[in-house]
Amino acid sequence: MESNELLSVSGLSKDFHSKRVLDDVTFAVAPGEIVALVGRNGAGKSTLGRIIAGTESESAGTISSLGVEYPRASRLEARARGVAMIEQRIDIDPTLTVAQAIFRGTFQQDRPHDALRRQAAWILNEMGMTLSPDELIGEVPRPLYGLIEAARVLTDDAQVVVMDEVSAPLNLAEAAELHEVVRRLVRQGRGVLFISHRLPEALKLADRVLVLRESRLVYSGPTSALTADDLAELMLGTTHVAEPAPAPEPPAGQGGTPLLEVTDLRVPGVVHGVDLTVYTGEIIGLTGSRDSGVFEIGGAITGQVTASARTFVVHGEPRSVLTPADASALRFSYFTGERDELGADPSESVARSMMNSGWTTEAGFHAEVAALRKVIAMMASLELQSNSFHKSVGELSGGDAQKVRLAPLIFEDSDLVVLNSPTRGLDVAAQTQLRRLLNDSVLSGSSAVVVSGDAAELRTWCSRVGVIVDGFLTEWIVPETMSPEEFEHRLHAAHTPTAIDQYHDTEPATA
Numbered sequence: 139m140e141s142n143e144l145l146s147v148s149g150l151s152k153d154f155h156s157k158r159v160l161d162d163v164t165f166a167v168a169p170g171e172i173v174a175l176v177g178r179n180g181a182g183k184s185t186l187g188r189i190i191a192g193t194e195s196e197s198a199g200t201i202s203s204l205g206v207e208y209p210r211a212s213r214l215e216a217r218a219r220g221v222a223m224i225e226q227r228i229d230i231d232p233t234l235t236v237a238q239a240i241f242r243g244t245f246q247q248d249r250p251h252d253a254l255r256r257q258a259a260w261i262l263n264e265m266g267m268t269l270s271p272d273e274l275i276g277e278v279p280r281p282l283y284g285l286i287e288a289a290r291v292l293t294d295d296a297q298v299v300v301m302d303e304v305s306a307p308l309n310l311a312e313a314a315e316l317h318e319v320v321r322r323l324v325r326q327g328r329g330v331l332f333i334s335h336r337l338p339e340a341l342k343l344a345d346r347v348l349v350l351r352e353s354r355l356v357y358s359g360p361t362s363a364l365t366a367d368d369l370a371e372l373m374l375g376t377t378h379v380a381e382p383a384p385a386p387e388p389p390a391g392q393g394g395t396p397l398l399e400v401t402d403l404r405v406p407g408v409v410h411g412v413d414l415t416v417y418t419g420e421i422i423g424l425t426g427s428r429d430s431g432v433f434e435i436g437g438a439i440t441g442q443v444t445a446s447a448r449t450f451v452v453h454g455e456p457r458s459v460l461t462p463a464d465a466s467a468l469r470f471s472y473f474t475g476e477r478d479e480l481g482a483d484p485s486e487s488v489a490r491s492m493m494n495s496g497w498t499t500e501a502g503f504h505a506e507v508a509a510l511r512k513v514i515a516m517m518a519s520l521e522l523q524s525n526s527f528h529k530s531v532g533e534l535s536g537g538d539a540q541k542v543r544l545a546p547l548i549f550e551d552s553d554l555v556v557l558n559s560p561t562r563g564l565d566v567a568a569q570t571q572l573r574r575l576l577n578d579s580v581l582s583g584s585s586a587v588v589v590s591g592d593a594a595e596l597r598t599w600c601s602r603v604g605v606i607v608d609g610f611l612t613e614w615i616v617p618e619t620m621s622p623e624e625f626e627h628r629l630h631a632a633h634t635p636t637a638i639d640q641y642h643d644t645e646p647a648t649a
């Protein structure tokens with residue numbers, strides 16, 4: 139069959155242990171086209187991407203590139219046909235430089251390092267990327283591996299590129315770099331299948347959108363005809379209330395009872411004197427570029443990062459800056475957001491991963507039953523798509539795995555919880571539901587600090603957002619006082635490393 143389509147998928151189905159996860163999926167990607175793929179957690183997006191890229195087998199159906207069918211489950215065949223995929227989880231040898239990582243596996247990889255370096259520098263510069271070609275991969279934050287992979291795709295001959303939630307861990311400035319690469323790829327006549335839970339991003343970037351719901355393709359059409367709410371409705375099969383009922387009035391800033399009051403918080407070389415007050419019953423946000431010190435502040439107030447402070451007062455009592463043991467005694471918890479640092483072993487069962495502690499084989503029958511009851515209740519509240527707690531975490535969809543990791547923190551009675559990008563990889567309904575659960579715990583007297591680079595997450599979750607620039611807290615933004623566009627604009631500036639200069643003369647803000 140002659141075809142101009144870069145990629146044609148026809149009648150594709152997939153079963154996992156007799157559960158149908160893709161059912162008769164048919165679509166095509168044309169040269170120069172960005173096609174977004176959206177759907178709820180567990181809808182089958184990654185599985186579809188992996189089948190196209192030849193790393194997973196299909197149960198039925200065909201896939202062709204430029205009209206030529208390629209065999210099932212062969213990554214090499216798919217690559218030879220010009221199909222590449224950037225997966226959610228990427229491993230790169232930490233001893234390589236960024237330049238070597240960009241050219242690894244390509245025909246150019248054995249060229250002298252200096253030549254690779256020059257070419258990598260050119261590509262990074264063209265894309266407006268802030269990565270240095272000489273930086274060691276071991277020193278590059280893992281969330282940026284997706285950008286390195288995107289630069290790598292630019293240097294090779296892949297004609298169709300599947301990007302699986304590559305933008306999920308990126309802040310607004312980093313996501314803009316990724317979008318630039320995607321646009322460049324399609325200007326060269328290639329095609330991109332872009333998987334994302336950020337619906338406004340999907341609509342803005344893509345020409346066309348595919349919606350998977352309950353394993354079937356329920357919509358394929360131009361993005362220009364849709365709003366984010368339309369898209370959510372197509373994904374969920376029901377009207378979606380984007381903004382959950384706000385938590386009953388949190389203590390308004392200075393008027394409430396302080397839970398934590400810190401002055402002159404310092405982390406050597408990174409945080410240079412931050413004053414921060416978190417009131418009981420509020421959810422605040424902190425944001426900044428990756429090297430601004432924002433992550434270290436979240437770690438320092440929960441005893442995860444070594445820090446100093448002039449005063450550190452919890453519930454009105456002066457203390458020293460916390461150690462991890464102090465933090466757990468005070469019921470201060472921390473969620474790193476880094477998928478690999480969460481201790482969630484992919485071979486571990488859902489049940490065991492959801493238990494924080496106390497479930498050992500020696501614990502006895504009654505303790506085991508009580509622990510399982512708690513797991514079942516958590517699974518029901520979180521609406522896990524997977525209905526088996528025996529399943530291993532590695533078999534879960536990305537969103538379900540994120541919920542499993544978050545569960546102990548959300549259900550534990552914490553006084554203060556620091557959450558790094560809690561909704562990363564969660565679909566719109568799961569985001570809303572998680573926020574409801576967090577609101578419930580805030581209502582019962584706890585507080586939360588959300589460290590994030592995601593505009594929607596910060597806007598819908600936080601009463602105020604502290605901007606961290608170059609180790610200083612430079613201002614507080616109150617999302618409800620401005621339009622979503624203005625809020626996004628302000629965050630974009632805060633995430634752009636060049637913003638540093640404009641803040642150098644600014645007095646640090648106080649809470």
Ligand SMILES: Nc1ncnc2c1ncn2[C@@H]1O[C@H](COP(=O)(O)OP(=O)(O)OP(=O)(O)O)[C@@H](O)[C@H]1O
Binds near residue numbers: 180185186
């Ligand atoms: N290796 C596997 N073994 C068994 N079941 C699997 C495996 N991989 C995926 N699944 C199941 O297939 C379904 C689709 O998973 P997939 O990861 O494709 O969803 P997704 O749409 O990408 O979700 P998310 O948005 O959460 O990443 C889920 O129910 C998942 O548990």
